[in-house]
Amino acid sequence: AVVSTQSTGEKSLRQCCRSIRIGKMLVRHEDEDLQKPAKVIYVKLPKDIAERNVLLMYPLMNSGGTIHRSIRELKKNAVPEDRITICTLFVTPNSVNTVLDDFPGVRILTTEVNDDCVLHFGERYFGTDK
Secondary structure, three states, X not given: OEEEOOOOHXXXXXXXXXXXXXXEEEEEOOOOOOOOOOEEEEEEOOOOXXXXXXXXXXXXXXXXXXXXXXXXXXXXXXXXXXXXXXXXXXXXXXXXXXXXXXXXXXXXXXXXXXXXXXXXXXXXXXXXXX
16 A cells, blocks of 8 residues: 555554555655646655556545646556556545546546535534535
8 A cells, every 4th residue: 555644544554454455655846836847855765566466545626637747757657557456435526537537547546526526525523514
């Protein structure tokens, strides 16, 4: 599994899959301009990642840019698309299209598709949804 360095899912993943090998990747936008491509800041992956199935964990997929860059980094490390599964809480339709247009072999596992997943997540998390 590869988790973003902000991911809170790592602890839960380790509890249910004690022997899992976990890599870390920090990919972010340098400033608030999401039109600029995301940059890889930090990567530490298992040496044999190319032979493994990869669970790419990221909490929200709003534009798809960060995940897109993460997948490019995995492919640079010889991970085939069909071995990558994105695990995320909420996605926007646009982010799904952005990722799958360029990486059709990747699987996306999510709880919900919503047009504004950041607002939707906040409403759900803080109990302010109607």
